[in-house]
Amino acid sequence: YKAGQAAEYSIFEVVQRWIAPNGKTTTIARLRGMSIMYYDLWNECSDMEVRKYQEYRAYDITPICTYPRQRFIPELKRNGFKGECCGILPYDLFKAILSDSRVETLMKAGQYPMLRYYLNRSFDMERYWASxxxxxxxxxxxxxxxxxxxxxxxxRHFGKDTNSPKYVCPSDLKAEHDKLVQKRNRQREREQLKERRQEAKKHEKEYRKLKGRFFGIVFTDGTLNIRVLESVAEFAEEGTAMHHCVWSNSYYLKKNSLILSATIDGVRIETVEVSLKTFRVVQSRGVCNSNTEYHDRIISLVDSNMSLIRKRMGKAA
Structure with a gap:
């Protein structure tokens, strides 16, 4: 295009994708540059020759989106194709429905979301095909x-019948999925807690030696109850329930830290760390390290009862 002149258009062919009725494919294309970041680095002086498929999909083209005249071989129509690619690259879809009977079945059954997922992800469909x-x-x-x-x-993990419509055809897929995920998470937490309790046994004697003088410290404001953790097993339980690092970072072995648990009616609210050097609250963390609505109240209650901790420290000295 130049000022004062009509625009001129030209087409330069760089790729051909051939698919046989049995699903076998061949790519004919010109050479490309070395970069995998750009799709248009073609060597225009090279010949159109058979090329090896490139994993970065430089040869992918979408003629159905750009070319108005369309003609499809009978085998595609026979295998369920009705002119809609369902958000899948034509090359991938055509190759699949000509070579994989399961893709053909999904296409004919109108299971388009599952079809897209199957072609876009690498997994063993045979494990799920019966369902x-x-x-x-x-x-x-x-x-x-x-x-x-x-x-x-x-x-399958929970031993349910995956050939039963009751389980594999849920009316609310997300709700059923989330319920099973929560059940699996609770199971993992129980397994994790069991392992942590076994590990805790190795350190109980050392923890009692370090912090035994503080055992029995309990105070309350009528709603909140705060007490010193009195065993490494309790650290395991606290860390598992609260999803923070009081267990994984081995706070039970820190000489200058005292860990307390704040609860309401037996429900853990926050875990409190007190410095045995400064006698101040270092941190107080709720589930996943969050601060709860009781955060400031917990810190205030610990501060107002810090004399109990100082007293036990003084006796040990």
């Missing part, structure tokens, strides 16, 4: 392939 067929037979559309697959894995 997929249960969904198809019961007219159930899998709305989210990733979430449904996770749900099947969780059902």
């Amino acid at each position: 997929v067929k249960i969904c198809i037979r019961n007219g159930y559309t899998i709305s989210d392939g990733s979430m449904w697959r996770d749900t099947i894995d969780l059902l």
Whole structure:
């Protein structure tokens, strides 16, 4: 294009993707530059020759999006293609429905979200295929392939029948998925706590030697109850329940730290660290290191009872 002149357009071919009716493919293209960051670095002086497929997908083209005239071989129509690529690259879709009977089945059954997920992720579909067929037979559309697959894995983990429509065709997939995830998390926490208790046994004697003088310290304001953790096993329980580092960072071995637990009606609220050098609250953390609505009140209550800790420290001296 130049000022005062009409624009001129030209086309320079760089790629051809060939797909046989059996799904086998060949790419014919010109040479490319070395960079994998740009898709348009073509060597225009090179010949159109058979090229090895590039993992960075430089050869991917979407003719259905750009070219108005379309003609499809009968094999594609036979295998369920009706002109819509369902958000999948045409090359990937055509190759798959010509070579994989499961893709053909998903296409014909209208299971497009599961089809997209299957072609975009690398996983063993055979492990889930029986459950997929249960969904198809019961007219159930899998709305989210990733979430449904996770749900099947969780059902299998808990020994549920993954050939039963009751389990594999949930009316609310997200709710069922979240319920199973929570159940699995609780199971993992129990397993983790069991392992931590076993580990705790190795350090109980040392912890009692370091902090035994403070055992029995308890104070309350009528609602909040705050007490010193009296065993390493309690550190394991506290860390597991509160999802913070009081266990993983081995606070039970820190000579100048005293750890207390603040509860209301037996429910843990925050974990408190007191410095045995300065006799001040170093930190007070709720679940996942958050501050609760009782945070300031907890610190104030500990500060007002710091004399109990000083007294025990003085006796030991």
